Amino acid sequence: AQTVTQSQPEMSVQEAETVTLSCTYDTSESDYYLFWYKQPPSRQMILVIRQEAYKQQNATENRFSVNFQKAAKSFSLKISDSQLGDAAMYFCAYRRQVAQKLVFGQGTRLTINP
Amino acid sequence: GAGVSQSPSNKVTEKGKDVELRCDPISGHTALYWYRQSLGQGLEFLIYFQGNSAPDKSGLPSDRFSAERTGGSVSTLTIQRTQQEDSAVYLCASSPGAGSPLHFGNGTRLTVT
Numbered sequence: 001a002q003t004v005t006q007s008q009p010e011m012s013v014q015e016a017e018t019v020t021l022s023c024t025y026d027t028s029e030s031d032y033y034l035f036w037y038k039q040p041p042s043r044q045m046i047l048v049i050r051q052e053a054y055k056q057q058n059a060t061e062n063r064f065s066v067n068f069q070k071a072a073k074s075f076s077l078k079i080s081d082s083q084l085g086d087a088a089m090y091f092c093a094y095r096r097q098v099a100q101k102l103v104f105g106q107g108t109r110l111t112i113n114p
Numbered sequence: 115g116a117g118v119s120q121s122p123s124n125k126v127t128e129k130g131k132d133v134e135l136r137c138d139p140i141s142g143h144t145a146l147y148w149y150r151q152s153l154g155q156g157l158e159f160l161i162y163f164q165g166n167s168a169p170d171k172s173g174l175p176s177d178r179f180s181a182e183r184t185g186g187s188v189s190t191l192t193i194q195r196t197q198q199e200d201s202a203v204y205l206c207a208s209s210p211g212a213g214s215p216l217h218f219g220n221g222t223r224l225t226v227t
Contacts, residue, residue, distance in 0.1 A: 045218035104157040
Protein backbone atom coordinates (compact mmCIF):
# COMPACT_ATOMS: atom_id res chain seq x y z
CA ALA A 1 0.00 0.00 0.00
CA GLN A 2 1.11 3.52 -0.69
CA THR A 3 2.16 5.63 2.28
CA VAL A 4 2.94 9.31 2.68
CA THR A 5 5.19 10.57 5.46
CA GLN A 6 5.55 14.11 6.74
CA SER A 7 8.32 14.08 9.31
CA GLN A 8 7.78 17.61 10.63
CA PRO A 9 4.68 17.84 12.87
CA GLU A 10 5.29 21.57 13.37
CA MET A 11 7.30 24.29 11.65
CA SER A 12 7.60 28.01 12.22
CA VAL A 13 9.03 30.81 10.13
CA GLN A 14 9.40 34.57 10.33
CA GLU A 15 7.15 36.61 8.12
CA ALA A 16 8.78 37.29 4.72
CA GLU A 17 11.24 34.42 5.14
CA THR A 18 11.32 31.11 3.24
CA VAL A 19 10.31 27.75 4.68
CA THR A 20 10.45 24.21 3.28
CA LEU A 21 8.07 21.44 4.31
CA SER A 22 9.17 17.86 3.77
CA CYS A 23 7.24 14.92 2.35
CA THR A 24 8.30 11.42 1.34
CA TYR A 25 6.17 8.66 -0.10
CA ASP A 26 6.39 5.00 -0.83
CA THR A 27 5.12 3.50 -4.08
CA SER A 28 6.01 0.95 -6.72
CA GLU A 29 4.12 2.85 -9.39
CA SER A 30 5.85 4.93 -12.06
CA ASP A 31 2.93 7.20 -12.92
CA TYR A 32 1.14 9.11 -10.19
CA TYR A 33 0.17 12.54 -8.92
CA LEU A 34 1.39 14.45 -5.89
CA PHE A 35 -0.38 17.32 -4.16
CA TRP A 36 0.04 19.79 -1.36
CA TYR A 37 -3.13 20.93 0.39
CA LYS A 38 -3.51 23.68 2.97
CA GLN A 39 -6.06 23.48 5.78
CA PRO A 40 -6.68 26.74 7.69
CA PRO A 41 -8.79 26.80 10.88
CA SER A 42 -11.92 26.95 8.71
CA ARG A 43 -11.28 23.22 8.06
CA GLN A 44 -11.60 23.52 4.29
CA MET A 45 -8.84 21.80 2.37
CA ILE A 46 -7.38 24.11 -0.28
CA LEU A 47 -5.21 22.87 -3.13
CA VAL A 48 -1.82 24.61 -3.09
CA ILE A 49 0.10 22.85 -5.84
CA ARG A 50 0.08 19.70 -7.94
CA GLN A 51 2.82 17.66 -9.64
CA GLU A 52 2.53 14.89 -12.23
CA ALA A 53 5.23 12.26 -11.76
CA TYR A 54 6.02 12.07 -15.48
CA LYS A 55 6.97 15.75 -15.53
CA GLN A 56 10.57 16.43 -14.62
CA GLN A 57 10.00 20.16 -14.19
CA ASN A 58 9.07 21.22 -10.67
CA ALA A 59 5.65 22.81 -10.34
CA THR A 60 5.37 26.42 -9.18
CA GLU A 61 2.39 28.56 -8.16
CA ASN A 62 3.38 32.12 -7.30
CA ARG A 63 5.20 31.94 -3.94
CA PHE A 64 4.81 28.17 -3.74
CA SER A 65 7.14 25.71 -5.44
CA VAL A 66 8.06 22.07 -5.05
CA ASN A 67 11.26 20.09 -5.17
CA PHE A 68 10.24 16.78 -6.72
CA GLN A 69 12.89 14.07 -6.48
CA LYS A 70 11.33 10.99 -8.09
CA ALA A 71 14.20 8.59 -7.42
CA ALA A 72 14.29 9.59 -3.78
CA LYS A 73 10.46 9.64 -3.57
CA SER A 74 10.60 13.09 -2.07
CA PHE A 75 8.20 15.98 -2.64
CA SER A 76 8.99 19.07 -0.55
CA LEU A 77 7.07 22.35 -0.59
CA LYS A 78 8.88 25.68 -0.50
CA ILE A 79 7.00 28.80 0.55
CA SER A 80 8.81 32.02 -0.28
CA ASP A 81 8.11 35.42 1.27
CA SER A 82 5.92 33.84 3.96
CA GLN A 83 2.76 35.73 4.85
CA LEU A 84 0.58 35.59 7.95
CA GLY A 85 -2.19 34.08 5.85
CA ASP A 86 0.02 31.07 5.10
CA ALA A 87 -0.41 29.83 8.66
CA ALA A 88 -2.26 26.50 8.43
CA MET A 89 -1.90 22.73 8.43
CA TYR A 90 -0.22 21.52 5.26
CA PHE A 91 -0.88 18.05 3.93
CA CYS A 92 1.06 16.17 1.29
CA ALA A 93 -0.99 13.70 -0.75
CA TYR A 94 -0.41 10.96 -3.32
CA ARG A 95 -2.67 9.43 -5.92
CA ARG A 96 -2.02 6.59 -8.32
CA GLN A 97 -2.77 7.48 -11.89
CA VAL A 98 -5.36 4.77 -12.33
CA ALA A 99 -6.94 5.15 -8.92
CA GLN A 100 -9.01 7.97 -7.57
CA LYS A 101 -8.45 8.21 -3.85
CA LEU A 102 -5.82 10.47 -2.34
CA VAL A 103 -3.53 9.12 0.36
CA PHE A 104 -2.57 11.85 2.82
CA GLY A 105 0.35 12.39 5.14
CA GLN A 106 -0.18 13.31 8.79
CA GLY A 107 0.31 17.01 8.15
CA THR A 108 2.66 19.81 9.22
CA ARG A 109 1.38 22.73 11.26
CA LEU A 110 2.99 25.93 9.96
CA THR A 111 3.17 29.01 12.17
CA ILE A 112 4.15 32.40 10.78
CA ASN A 113 5.79 34.74 13.29
CA PRO A 114 5.23 38.46 12.65
CA GLY B 115 -19.48 29.21 -8.35
CA ALA B 116 -20.83 27.09 -5.51
CA GLY B 117 -18.40 24.77 -3.83
CA VAL B 118 -18.91 21.48 -2.03
CA SER B 119 -21.55 21.88 0.64
CA GLN B 120 -21.79 19.72 3.75
CA SER B 121 -24.49 19.64 6.41
CA PRO B 122 -24.74 19.90 9.28
CA SER B 123 -21.58 21.83 10.15
CA ASN B 124 -21.61 20.38 13.62
CA LYS B 125 -23.46 17.42 15.10
CA VAL B 126 -23.57 16.29 18.70
CA THR B 127 -25.17 12.92 19.33
CA GLU B 128 -25.47 10.41 22.11
CA LYS B 129 -23.63 7.13 21.98
CA GLY B 130 -25.77 4.49 20.30
CA LYS B 131 -27.75 6.87 18.10
CA ASP B 132 -27.65 6.88 14.30
CA VAL B 133 -26.46 9.94 12.37
CA GLU B 134 -26.65 11.03 8.74
CA LEU B 135 -24.15 13.40 7.17
CA ARG B 136 -24.92 15.05 3.86
CA CYS B 137 -22.70 16.18 1.01
CA ASP B 138 -23.68 18.26 -2.02
CA PRO B 139 -20.84 18.11 -4.56
CA ILE B 140 -19.99 20.69 -7.17
CA SER B 141 -22.43 20.41 -10.07
CA GLY B 142 -21.09 18.17 -12.81
CA HIS B 143 -18.47 16.48 -10.66
CA THR B 144 -18.78 12.74 -11.20
CA ALA B 145 -16.44 11.62 -8.44
CA LEU B 146 -17.24 12.03 -4.74
CA TYR B 147 -15.16 11.09 -1.71
CA TRP B 148 -15.61 10.82 2.03
CA TYR B 149 -12.70 11.23 4.41
CA ARG B 150 -12.47 11.25 8.20
CA GLN B 151 -10.10 13.47 10.16
CA SER B 152 -9.60 12.80 13.84
CA LEU B 153 -8.29 15.58 16.07
CA GLY B 154 -4.80 16.63 15.00
CA GLN B 155 -4.54 13.78 12.52
CA GLY B 156 -4.34 13.37 8.78
CA LEU B 157 -7.19 12.42 6.51
CA GLU B 158 -8.39 8.84 6.50
CA PHE B 159 -10.09 7.67 3.29
CA LEU B 160 -13.53 6.14 3.77
CA ILE B 161 -15.26 5.67 0.40
CA TYR B 162 -15.20 6.87 -3.19
CA PHE B 163 -18.13 7.16 -5.61
CA GLN B 164 -18.00 7.37 -9.38
CA GLY B 165 -21.51 8.35 -10.37
CA ASN B 166 -23.83 6.40 -8.11
CA SER B 167 -21.59 3.38 -7.67
CA ALA B 168 -18.82 2.94 -5.11
CA PRO B 169 -15.85 1.17 -6.68
CA ASP B 170 -13.76 1.68 -3.56
CA LYS B 171 -15.27 1.41 -0.11
CA SER B 172 -12.16 -0.07 1.45
CA GLY B 173 -11.84 2.64 4.08
CA LEU B 174 -15.16 2.14 5.84
CA PRO B 175 -14.06 1.13 9.36
CA SER B 176 -16.95 -1.18 10.20
CA ASP B 177 -20.38 -2.30 9.04
CA ARG B 178 -21.88 0.50 11.13
CA PHE B 179 -20.73 2.87 8.38
CA SER B 180 -22.53 3.08 5.05
CA ALA B 181 -22.87 5.63 2.28
CA GLU B 182 -24.99 6.14 -0.76
CA ARG B 183 -25.17 8.57 -3.64
CA THR B 184 -28.28 9.27 -5.67
CA GLY B 185 -28.74 10.93 -9.04
CA GLY B 186 -25.00 11.24 -9.40
CA SER B 187 -25.16 14.15 -6.99
CA VAL B 188 -25.97 14.23 -3.27
CA SER B 189 -24.33 11.70 -0.98
CA THR B 190 -25.24 10.63 2.53
CA LEU B 191 -22.86 9.00 5.00
CA THR B 192 -24.70 7.08 7.71
CA ILE B 193 -23.19 5.94 10.97
CA GLN B 194 -25.32 3.53 12.97
CA ARG B 195 -25.05 2.97 16.73
CA THR B 196 -22.44 5.70 17.09
CA GLN B 197 -19.47 5.16 19.38
CA GLN B 198 -17.21 7.75 21.01
CA GLU B 199 -14.36 6.79 18.69
CA ASP B 200 -16.51 7.95 15.77
CA SER B 201 -15.99 11.54 16.94
CA ALA B 202 -14.11 13.34 14.16
CA VAL B 203 -14.49 15.77 11.30
CA TYR B 204 -16.02 14.11 8.25
CA LEU B 205 -14.88 15.74 5.01
CA CYS B 206 -16.48 15.34 1.61
CA ALA B 207 -14.76 16.16 -1.67
CA SER B 208 -15.69 16.04 -5.34
CA SER B 209 -13.75 15.95 -8.58
CA PRO B 210 -14.66 16.26 -12.26
CA GLY B 211 -12.68 13.17 -13.19
CA ALA B 212 -9.46 11.21 -13.20
CA GLY B 213 -6.36 13.25 -12.61
CA SER B 214 -8.25 16.31 -11.45
CA PRO B 215 -7.69 17.74 -7.98
CA LEU B 216 -10.26 17.19 -5.26
CA HIS B 217 -12.43 20.07 -4.07
CA PHE B 218 -13.31 19.79 -0.41
CA GLY B 219 -16.23 20.99 1.69
CA ASN B 220 -15.86 22.49 5.15
CA GLY B 221 -16.67 19.22 6.85
CA THR B 222 -19.06 18.06 9.55
CA ARG B 223 -17.69 17.92 13.08
CA LEU B 224 -19.29 14.92 14.79
CA THR B 225 -19.14 14.64 18.56
CA VAL B 226 -20.42 11.48 20.23
CA THR B 227 -21.11 11.91 23.94
